[in-house]
Amino acid sequence: MTNIKKTTHVLSFILLCFTGVLHAAQFNVLLFTKTDGRHHKAINESVTAFEQMSKKYHFDYQWHEDPSRFNDENLQQFDLIVFLLTTGDVLNEEQQKSMERFIQSGKGFVGIHSASDTEYNWPWYTQLVGRSFIIHPVIQTGKITVLKPDFPGLELMPKKFFWTDEWYEFGKEKAKNLKYLLSVDEKTYTPTADWGTVKGTGMGDFHPIAWYHKFDGGRSFYTALGHIGVSYQDPLFQAHLYGGMYWAATGKGL
Template identity: 65%
Template sequence: MKNLIILFVFVFAMQTSAQNQFNVLLFTKTAGWHHKSINEGVTAMRAMAERHSFDMQWHEDATRFNDDFLEQFDVIIFLNTTEDILNEEQQAAFKRFIQSGKGFVGVHSASDTEYDWPWYNQLIGKMFHIHPLEQSAMVDVVDTNFPGMEIFPKRFLWTDEWYEFLPEEYSKNLNILLSVDEESYDPEVQWGEKIGKGMGDHPISWYQYFDNGRSFYTGLGHIAEIYKDPWFLHHLYGGIYWAATGNGIKK
């Protein structure tokens, strides 16, 4: 009996000490374009979870979006999701999740998702319109007072797929972190009748407090090799950390 008690205490202590700092749901469902970089993104997220001591589950099954399942998580990540991926019941559960004070992270084509859902349009902040060919461009750091931004110089060279966003102002509360300099690359593109000429002022990453929760978005993350880049991974983890905990912004 004494040995059983000792064993129980040992197992309980091991479980307690092994607890991680927060829980993440990584969601990569696509109903349109499927990015080849999703596989690399999932691999990078698994390594990040080990490195930064958080728990992560990866799913593409939208039926998981119910109150009972989502309750265990602190943040939901949409990594290169596209188009309509949740039905009305699943949308309602996701909305309640954010309203309970939890977080959301959108990566790249998360802004090419759920166009017909106004609440999501506000949550993500801006919606994708068009993009030119992958190019190198200069990126300007707008705000360093955010987790993950402290390592960047004021201006740096980056190669990615540069999203031009729709002109609609879905949210007035966006805090811009990064912007891309359109004079450093060619933003002009045409897909049939859809034309892109650039945005002038061109934010590419931002965060906001929204509907009692937290939302972070980065437009970086199209190219598979980016998910091996330490700068990008630090940028992404900063957003995840803040969205999950609300910590890291110096007041």
Template identity: 60%
Template sequence: MFFSLPRFAYKGWLLSFFVLALSATTVQKSYATGFDTLPKKQFNVLLFTKTAGWHHKSQTEGVKALERLADKHFFNIIWHEESHYFNDDYLKNVDVVVFLSTTGDILNPKEQAALERFVKAGKGFVGIHSASDTEYDWPWYQRLVGRTFSIHPVIQTAVLSKLPNNNFIGLNHMPQEMLWTDEWYEFGPELTKLNYLLTVDEQTYNPTADWGNNKTGSGMGVFHPISWYHNYDGGRSFYTALGHTNAVYNSEFLTEHIYGGIYWAATGKGLKSNN
């Protein structure tokens, strides 16, 4: 005897099947991306953009810019916003972790410990823009970045300068001085010895900021660092405060500056001899 479902039951069954199939596909996609599935290239970069505070709209343009860098310079990049990828098994195939405009408390204690082991194993970290506005209650991370974000004024044009006699190859394409429009971060004190790359001239913009509730800023004075690098706890760390707006990610000055940091953090190479 032929059995047939009522039309409404058939449609409901079909819809349930479709939802289950879609869910299975989504789960598979969410967990299937690993560097062991990709062709071998010069190094592997994990790009992380999770936010638990302010969300920068420019993150999307930043991701696109780093993906273009990966194509141009032949390295693998995988982008995640899920913190569970910070575990020893996943990170064993990663050479550099990039925090792009992250904010707030984004890793739990187990994930924090995995990142610490990753760096101590001789791997690299790159922080872009509000990576310094991240994990305020984790002293190890604050030292990894090097300085902590404090406040910023409105977006303005200012004179950005390379520090003389630095040997970091990621700046060789930049002029000694240039006009740049960005969000100029004011930082707290140096938390470990840093090698500085870029500064901004506070005489060329207004550094004062007033966010209310006694949250004010007046700049950092004659020396206002914007980018730096250092060896830290067995690994390598690079940071740049540039990267607030969508437009700056179309600039080769910024993207090659970031690539210089990624390249050094991944390989330890790229420092020119001063001799």
């Protein structure tokens, strides 16, 4: 090979590497939607929204429902795990330990809607999420208050606005220092629910629906919004989800 050809190959290689760096995604997401119980109809629409957000906000993601991929070797490629509309027991003990080590390494978690209706018998996970779901009334419109407008993704939201969703009632805090982002005013909807074995009367004057915190070396963001599939096409809701993902994956934005 002549010196000219060698030089051309070297320059091509350098250009290829440089181009790859320029177009590298901000972070890599494991999107997990496995259910063991109720299967939300919104899963397909929500995953479609993630495809849109990945292009708009320039992140990579892998979507699956395979718990066997929760192992140390596979998880090391990700910056963030998202539990999207998961329910019930979705990981075995070995897989749970891998996820714990993932967070302990300084990485992030995002839980959306029924992620709080997941893994009740795994204390570490309930602390990671922050609170566990108890019950919800019928789908209704309620008034949301933005509590921390400087958190990523909330800067575009009005201070107060009406939203239609499945308003989760939560149990007591499972972790210290939860920082609340959104609340819903129970005076604007009917919070009572009766499922026979479980009854709900609401949470009173302060009913949180989104929060974040640092936990066990990593970061966690949770939002209870997201029961209705069409909501995932709302630009404000997408900004809310991405803001939580951005902070949880990178620790930036505050």
